[in-house]
Amino acid sequence: MKPHVLVVYPHPDDETFGPGGTIILHAQAGTPVTYLCGTLGQMGRNMGNPIMANRETLPKLRKLELQQAAKILGISDLRMMGYHDKTVEFEDREVLVKRILDVIEEIQPTVVYTYYPGHAVHPDHEAMAEATVEALSRIPAEQRPVLYCQAISNNRLEALGEPDVSVDITSVAEIKLQAIKAHYTQTAQTAARLEKAYANKDPEIIPWLTVERFYTYRWE
């Protein structure tokens, strides 16, 4: 099977903060990357620093930021699903599952990335992760792509143990930082601080820009 990566997240910037470095490495290896992005993060609280967005201009700006970040990460196929931020869990779940399944059947991914259901913190994250797991569960086991999940809950280690996959992203850390900065309205406050901490080799920040960790999803 020809390698193809599928990434499924609800908000512009989830793809960067989550598996950003891993995406860059896939893209550098020549693997096509499709990103299904659920919403435009319309309800984000960060408005840039100084404040440059309002509730009505934010989606427009975040769409541009997403397109820019996707370019930096090497995402070859960016698809926006058009849901409204904070509402994914209330949508018809079967329709959502079907939309993800349609994409899976179309592009035949070999690897899929999303959040770990139950450890995704934000209700939109949980809904997208659950729908992705449900869509993949409908693919016959022998054809099913590998699913890598990121857990961001406070209790992830107690509940799930250590992640079994660690991706060394040292070689692409600078590029990931560029993608973080591309999400300008969301990261303006932190990007400068982050960049400085990275340059100073701050031990708190370094792991964050050098390794991305995933759980291989185990199908029952």
Next chain:
Amino acid sequence: MEPIQKDKVQQQLDSYVDQEIYLHLETTNGSYAVLRGERTISVGAFIRNVPLRFERAVIAGHGPYRVGLKMQHGWVYAEGLTDWEPERQEGLLLAGHDEEGRLAVAFQVSRTPFGKEEE
């Protein structure tokens, strides 16, 4: 956005009296408040593009400001408003930002539904 100019906001509010308008009202402490250990629960609510009509509208306070819309059968209320969008062609956009510039409350009225052109 820019710091609220109370007189200009009051003028705009008055221009919407006794008309059908669309309301966007929102308040939040952020979906990650619990994760960051700032609060015990995430709190937030929004209503978007709810049509209504009011007979009286007042902006009060000395900053942060409060706004009250008096309707035939009830009230719309928001507090903590700090900024507005003076250049906006249609619709009045007010918001309250915390010390880090994050949106904590939004109060918006318009003659046409919000988001049609943006999304």
